[in-house]
């Protein structure tokens with residue numbers, strides 16, 4: 001007892017003062033926040049005498065950003081944090097509870113992460129078409145490994161081996177049930193299912209699991225109290241996913257058929273959220289993210305490899321157009337569907353997966369949402385309070401007493417000028433100020 005009181009007394013107290021505060025929902029009247037240890041102890045109120053004061057004049061304080069669709073790595077999580085993205089939600093990858101224990105044991109300069117573990121897909125189905133053939137570790141991963149510290153390298157290889165020893169085959173209802181249980185035993189935070197026949201990915205005819213298997217997987221995940229997020233890129237597969245009972249769509253359908261208004265009603269009626277990843281749709285139709293790559297606020301924070309990636313694009317569906325995606329996302333938004341910021345960025349810079357980078361693309365996504373018709377405040381809600389609520393991350397996404405002290409302090413006012421989110425002065429992660 002005495003010890004904990006002492007520890008608590010030793011925890012530094014910091015106050016960020018004279019600052020505009022976006023609390024995850026709105027701009028509030030209070031002008032300061034006090035943090036102690038890992039938490040916010042007050043918003044407004046009296047300033048403790050012992051507090052170290054950080055003057056936030058002309059700046060805006062916001063909750064740490066959340067990217068609700070990534071595939072990540074230690075390097076990816078590190079880049080995310082540099083851009084004020086304090087939580088990444090992985091939608092197929094290694095960072096389950098068990099993966100975090102293996103990989104992040106001695107790492108503390110990275111964003112927090114949650115994961116679906118390995119997604120449910122047909123043998124040879126998505127995302128196989130995006131990955132190099134063979135069992136060898138691909139060249140671009142070896143290149144990344146060379147740059148890592150010995151410790152990070154070992155952790156990454158251990159996770160890779162663990163992952164590749166037991167890639168589960170799902171071809172039957174029983175295997176789907178087993179797969180869901182395996183992910184949950186590994187500490188998956190939610191379940192991901194792939195419904196991708198390949199046209200938009202430039203690989204038409206990809207195998208997809210049967211309706212019965214997919215429906216069973218969703219049901220089993222719900223029995224275990226896990227959300228299910230579906231990979232879907234078309235209107236048709238989005239309707240299927242909703243019919244199977246998923247809780248969220250990991251993408252926004254890129255087409256806009258005649259029945260779109262019915263689909264929008266169906267998604268809204270189901271209560272599912274949508275993670276549009278407009279940055280990915282933009283890349284799929286062939287747009288590189290060059291404006292973002294050339295922004296000095298981005299350029300200075302990323303490696304040359306990631307800058308090259310931003311300057312390229314998927315370009316697997318050049319017949320598509322952004323106007324459809326903008327209209328689709330606005331229809332969903334107006335129908336009351338929760339729209340969450342996500343990017344679908346890859347764990348390491350892979351040459352054919354262009355237009356996306358950890359952290360930076362979250363800011364790009366908010367810009368595209370505003371371009372589609374969101375107010376800047378709505379775009380900010382989609383990267384803070386909304387993803388926290390939809391994923392049950394009740395300790396973050398809001399600036400409120402008792403919440404985790406995950407903040408981003410930016411010059412200017414992103415609630416009127418969304419691109420100001422990139423003018424980062426400082427980032428706090430779990431109460432610790434991150435220094436460049």
Ligand SMILES: [Zn+2]
Nearest residue numbers: 069070091344
């Ligand atoms: Zn993805």
